[in-house]
Amino acid sequence: MHAHVLHDILQQLRRAAHDAGRPVPRLLAVSKTQDETAVAELALQGQDAFGENYVQEAAAKRAAMAATAAAGRALEWHLIGHLQSNKAAEAAALFDWVHTVDRPKLATALARHRRAGTPLDVLIQVNIDDEASKHGCRPADVPALAAAIAAEPALRLRGLMVIPTPHADPEQRRPSFRRAKALFDALAAQFAGVDTLSMGMSDDFAIAVAEGSTLVRIGTALFGSRPPKAAP
Ligand SMILES: *Cc1c(COP(=O)(O)O)cnc(C)c1O
Numbered sequence: 001m002h003a004h005v006l007h008d009i010l011q012q013l014r015r016a017a018h019d020a021g022r023p024v025p026r027l028l029a030v031s032k033t034q035d036e037t038a039v040a041e042l043a044l045q046g047q048d049a050f051g052e053n054y055v056q057e058a059a060a061k062r063a064a065m066a067a068t069a070a071a072g073r074a075l076e077w078h079l080i081g082h083l084q085s086n087k088a089a090e091a092a093a094l095f096d097w098v099h100t101v102d103r104p105k106l107a108t109a110l111a112r113h114r115r116a117g118t119p120l121d122v123l124i125q126v127n128i129d130d131e132a133s134k135h136g137c138r139p140a141d142v143p144a145l146a147a148a149i150a151a152e153p154a155l156r157l158r159g160l161m162v163i164p165t166p167h168a169d170p171e172q173r174r175p176s177f178r179r180a181k182a183l184f185d186a187l188a189a190q191f192a193g194v195d196t197l198s199m200g201m202s203d204d205f206a207i208a209v210a211e212g213s214t215l216v217r218i219g220t221a222l223f224g225s226r227p228p229k230a231a232p
Contacts, residue, residue, distance in 0.1 A: 006045050009221060016209040025200070025209055028078055030219030036061050038223060040068035043075055051099075051217050053081030055090050062094065080161070080198075080217055082135045089113040097121040099161040099198050099217075102137045104148040111152035119154050123161040123198055126183060128176045131165060139183055143190070150191055159196035159214070160184050170204035177211035184212070 010027065017024040030051040031039050039050060039061065052058035058077060065071060078097040088109035091098060096118075101107050102125045114120045124145055127136030137145055142160070149157045160183060164176035180199055188194040200208025202221035209216065 003045050005222060006042060006047060009218060012206065013209065013216065016206040020210040022209065022212060023214065025213050026196075026215040028080075028198070028215055028217045029222055030080065030201075030217050031061070031223070032057065032081070032219065034223050036064035036068050039075075040065065040070035042222070043070035043073050048074070049076040049078060051078045051080040051219075052095075053079075055079070055083070055087045055094065059090065059094055085109045092120055095120070097123070097158070099123040100125045100135065101145070101149065102127075102135055104145060107145065107149045107152060107155060111154040114154035119156040121156050121158045121196075122149055123159050123196060124149070124157075124187075125161045125163075126180065128162040128180050128183075129165045134163075136162070139179070142183060142187065146187060146191055157191055157194060159194050159198065160187065161198035163201075164199075164204075170207055173204055174207050174211060177208050177213070181212035 013027060014024050026049065028049050028051045029042055029047050032053040062077065076096045077094065078099060079091055079095045080099045083091055083098065083100050083106060085106055088106060092110045092113035098110060098120060101122045110120055124142055125136040126139055126142060127134045146157055149155050160180060162180040164173040167173060177199055181197065184197040196214050197212060198215045198217060199213045200216035202218050205216040205218060
């Protein structure tokens with residue numbers, strides 16, 4: 001990956017934020033399916049936050065990072081994929097952030113397994129379009145889940161994460177981003193430390209930033225297309 005790709009994305013983020021009169025969001029580089037060499041290359045260009053979807057893949061990649069030129073770099077690892085409660089122990093040990101806390105049981109499990117040291121930064125994943133098949137809690141359930149997280153000293157409630165319904169036209173996702181921002185503002189008014197609204201991916205980040213995203217999760221636009229999944 002060429003250095004100008006990261007530079008271009010950062011510039012697009014700054015421009016989108018400037019045009020909307022909003023703060024520049026953080027960039028989370030989504031490195032799922034990319035190997036440790038690709039991660040190391042980006043890390044050496046200054047990118048410090050990486051998003052992974054699967055606990056096992058992230059564990060292997062983190063271990064493999066020791067053999068790369070980026071070994072020893074302080075990187076932040078974010079879990080952005082759905083998390084089953086039986087993987088909570090491993091996730092709590094491996095990640096700095098979990099974006100996909102969507103039920104009290106998972107919050108409790110993560111808190112129980114987070115060992116001494118810094119608290120785990122967590123986001124509540126909200127099913128912003130109320131899709132039957134999707135993960136994420138209902139918007140109406142955010143206050144109760146936020147209270148459950150705030151009651152755990154091992155967790156730090158940082159905000160919300162959303163994945164709108166993937167319409168072919170990203171512009172169609174704007175109302176979902178707007179609803180997420182309203183929910184986020186209400187949460188931030190109620191809980192100290194809430195500062196992160198995770199929304200926007202490769203094909204819609206400019207819209208998400210215009211609507212108030214503070215952290216965008218970008219994979220394809222940084223690394224190129226992901227290799228297709230192996231056939232089962
Ligand atoms: C894969 C993924 C992304 C990145 O998507 P791109 O379209 O490749 O930028 C962002 N968020 C989540 C939750 C993902 O699973």
